[in-house]
Amino acid sequence: MMEIELPKVHPSQQDIDLIDILWRQDIDLGAGREVFDISYRQKEVQLQRQKELEEEKRQQIVREQEKALLAQLQLDEETGEFVPRSTPTNNALTQANTAPAEITQNVAFTEEDGDAMSFDECMQLLAETFPLVEPAAAAPPCLDPSIPPCTDSTHLMMPGEIPMLTQNPLLPGPMDQTWMDLQHCMNIQEILDMSGYVNTAQPSNIPESNYSQYLPKLSDVTTGTADMCPPAYMNTYDGGYSNVNQMSLKTPDINESFVTDEFCDMFYPDLEAKVNSASLPCEGGNTDGQLDELPNTPLLKPMDLHSLSPGQFSTEKTKDMAEFPDSDSGLSLDASPKSSSPGKSLHGDGSGGFSDSDMDEMESGPGSMESDYADMFPLLFLSDGPQQSLSEKSGITLVQDDTDKQPKTEQAEASGYSKPPFTKDKQKKRSEARLSRDEERARALQIPFDVELIINMPVDDFNEMMAKHQLNEAQLALVRDIRRRGKNKVAAQNCRKRKMENIMGLEYELDSLKEEKDRLMKEKSKNSSSLKEMKQQLSSLYLEVFSMLTDEQGKPYSPNDYSLQQTSDGSVFLVPRVKKTLAKSN
DNA sequence: TAAAATTGTCATCTG
DNA sequence: AGCAGATGACAATTT
Numbered sequence A: 001m002m003e004i005e006l007p008k009v010h011p012s013q014q015d016i017d018l019i020d021i022l023w024r025q026d027i028d029l030g031a032g033r034e035v036f037d038i039s040y041r042q043k044e045v046q047l048q049r050q051k052e053l054e055e056e057k058r059q060q061i062v063r064e065q066e067k068a069l070l071a072q073l074q075l076d077e078e079t080g081e082f083v084p085r086s087t088p089t090n091n092a093l094t095q096a097n098t099a100p101a102e103i104t105q106n107v108a109f110t111e112e113d114g115d116a117m118s119f120d121e122c123m124q125l126l127a128e129t130f131p132l133v134e135p136a137a138a139a140p141p142c143l144d145p146s147i148p149p150c151t152d153s154t155h156l157m158m159p160g161e162i163p164m165l166t167q168n169p170l171l172p173g174p175m176d177q178t179w180m181d182l183q184h185c186m187n188i189q190e191i192l193d194m195s196g197y198v199n200t201a202q203p204s205n206i207p208e209s210n211y212s213q214y215l216p217k218l219s220d221v222t223t224g225t226a227d228m229c230p231p232a233y234m235n236t237y238d239g240g241y242s243n244v245n246q247m248s249l250k251t252p253d254i255n256e257s258f259v260t261d262e263f264c265d266m267f268y269p270d271l272e273a274k275v276n277s278a279s280l281p282c283e284g285g286n287t288d289g290q291l292d293e294l295p296n297t298p299l300l301k302p303m304d305l306h307s308l309s310p311g312q313f314s315t316e317k318t319k320d321m322a323e324f325p326d327s328d329s330g331l332s333l334d335a336s337p338k339s340s341s342p343g344k345s346l347h348g349d350g351s352g353g354f355s356d357s358d359m360d361e362m363e364s365g366p367g368s369m370e371s372d373y374a375d376m377f378p379l380l381f382l383s384d385g386p387q388q389s390l391s392e393k394s395g396i397t398l399v400q401d402d403t404d405k406q407p408k409t410e411q412a413e414a415s416g417y418s419k420p421p422f423t424k425d426k427q428k429k430r431s432e433a434r435l436s437r438d439e440e441r442a443r444a445l446q447i448p449f450d451v452e453l454i455i456n457m458p459v460d461d462f463n464e465m466m467a468k469h470q471l472n473e474a475q476l477a478l479v480r481d482i483r484r485r486g487k488n489k490v491a492a493q494n495c496r497k498r499k500m501e502n503i504m505g506l507e508y509e510l511d512s513l514k515e516e517k518d519r520l521m522k523e524k525s526k527n528s529s530s531l532k533e534m535k536q537q538l539s540s541l542y543l544e545v546f547s548m549l550t551d552e553q554g555k556p557y558s559p560n561d562y563s564l565q566q567t568s569d570g571s572v573f574l575v576p577r578v579k580k581t582l583a584k585s586n
Numbered sequence B: 001t002a003a004a005a006t007t008g009t010c011a012t013c014t015g
Numbered sequence C: 001a002g003c004a005g006a007t008g009a010c011a012a013t014t015t
Helices: A013-029 A043-073 A088-104 A119-132 A175-195 A203-212 A231-237 A240-249 A256-267 A271-276 A287-296 A301-307 A315-327 A356-363 A366-376 A386-394 A408-414 A425-444 A451-456 A459-468 A473-548 A577-585
Strands: A562-566 A572-576
Touching: A425 A451, A425 A473, A451 A473, A459 A473, A473 A562
Parallel strands: none
Antiparallel strands: A562 A572
16 A cells, blocks of 8 residues: 555565555555565555555545435435535525536646655645635636636536535644544555556556546646646635645655655545446556546636637647537546547537537537536636637627626626527526536537527627637538527427417416306396296286276176287287287288 | 426428 | 528437
């Protein structure tokens, strides 16, 4: 393990590493290091080491349980994503902070820097830098001004991954905690070794290469350490970070594993979860290759936008874009066959001629988590391409370039372009989730505009923007498709809303008509009964009047023979029925 | 896991 | 004729 005691006669570091590797390979077989170097390993040392191993495993289990608990507690049931349990104000920041978090995860331990620091200097630096962590709101801006500043490092999170411990991993804890972290990292080392993810034939690279497995590719990092510095840490440490990083890499006078591993644990508090996730495809574990790939890892793209020289968009660059979708977590995606296959880098020339099906094929791959990046950097990612370069070089600016220091979505919202006319909250979330399709397509073709901007900006502005930026056929087609789809989506939503409103209106009208019908039926019934009563009254009155009539001899007239009839002037006559019937027959 | 509900997308119609 | 929006129909996705 890494805490092996140094031999009295110092062998070369490479020898030590080689012994370490060989021993780790055989430790499961019960072989101690004395198998390789008897004079070097005493039995007591081995027993102690095994004891430590057990302790480490126990610690690891405990930590896993803690993490699992945290993960459970922080699962956003609505979105299905892991979000930090936070105060309402933090919730608002979570989304924006996710992006720096991604970058934060990618501290490059492998970048060599010739400057070495003494242990005292390191400790002093720690003392100076850690107190700066708490007031995150006062963190200095990122290198890239367009990246939202990290405001709460405790809530930085990879989308969809197990959340970090709520405790700030950068805060200096008690020595016990530090030691636990160290042990934890050693466990990771062991797991990696046993699972074959590390090419043990490269002993000299082990400390870096292990972590490089989990480091996203840094494709655009072509400069020195300063350029590789993740913005989140630039925020946090304000320049101190690079020194820290150097310290973690080159500290010859102290136990190298201590420094590296401890920083590993501080910077990768959730690394264990990744290791244990068992979703670590690996391309033969060639650590050299991984190291070589490090300068090509694209995760720091947003930060590095401005560090790119305009002429840097070579085929290698576009290849990076092609590989980018798989670099999201820096873990399993890196080695996915799809992304690693050169034939899949369809958009190598930046135009590519994608069909939607092509894009769907791409996005359905294991790298589809890239949409998270699109969510985090709605336009930053889209801006990171030849078009951006073109606009910078030619002086052409985006519509919102004058406010380039804001996230593009904010600009879009500020300009009133980005707001769909009809979205409920829940629908909005789902809509945002689905939006990633076109965002991914746009990013794949390096469309330098935000999808929402494309959709929601007025047609005149849209045409103007299209005219300003020389897009190729595929890009143009995609942009128009995105706009058409987006417009149609909103139209469909409005249509459905209208349809529902119409249905509801018709239902209301139907209810009203039913009520009216009931009312009229009741009225009819009432009138009918009233008429019946009146008829009865009339009949009674008729008989009463008839009974009062007598002939000359005082005999009453029979109602069967006579009837009473009234003329228009009100006069009443007694008319014989016989005559009447005779007249009718005539 | 099936079914219903919701949402996205395409083709077509309409103003 | 061309365009944007409306809408039916179907597919994809979510509940």
